[in-house]
Amino acid sequence: MTSKAVYLGELRVEATHLKSGETMMTDAPTDNNGKGEAFSPTDTVATALATCMLTMMGIRAEKKNVNLQGATAEITKTMGSNPRCISKIEVNIIMPKIGVDENFQELLEMSAKACPVAKSLHPNIEQVVTFVW
Numbered sequence: 001m002t003s004k005a006v007y008l009g010e011l012r013v014e015a016t017h018l019k020s021g022e023t024m025m026t027d028a029p030t031d032n033n034g035k036g037e038a039f040s041p042t043d044t045v046a047t048a049l050a051t052c053m054l055t056m057m058g059i060r061a062e063k064k065n066v067n068l069q070g071a072t073a074e075i076t077k078t079m080g081s082n083p084r085c086i087s088k089i090e091v092n093i094i095m096p097k098i099g100v101d102e103n104f105q106e107l108l109e110m111s112a113k114a115c116p117v118a119k120s121l122h123p124n125i126e127q128v129v130t131f132v133w
Helices: 041-063 102-113 116-120
Strands: 003-009 012-017 023-027 072-080 085-094 126-132
Touching (some): 041 072, 041 085
Antiparallel strands (some): 012 023, 072 085
16 A cells, blocks of 8 residues: 545545655645645646656656756646546746756656656646756
8 A cells, every 4th residue: 555545524635655654635626615725636646747757857867967956847737627627737847057968958858758647647638848958
C-alpha cells in the first residue's frame, strides 16, 4: 500500500504517504461546492505532472553533475465540462542559469515530456509545456 486517504467531512480529505508519514489535504474547489482552502484533487494531478517533470530533469542532470536547484514550474489547470474533467494542463518550466549547451537542454526537455505522469494522463488532456532557459 502506498498511501491512505480519510474523508474528514465538508468535502475535505487527508492523505498520508505511508512510508514517510507525510500528509496532505485536499479540498473541493469553490466552483464545485468546496471551500477551496487546499489543493483540489485535480490540482494535485496538474501539480504531479510538473513535479514529475522537474524530477525527471533532475535525474538526467545529476547523471551529468549538473545542478538544477532553483528550477521552478508554473502550473495552470483548465477544467472542461460534460463531463467535468481536466481538459488542459499548462506547465511553464523556468530554468536557472546553468550554462548547458542546446543539446543538453533538448535532452532535459525530452526527459520532462516523457515523465511517468505525462505518459499516464488520458490523451484527451492537452499538455502544453514551455521552457524558459
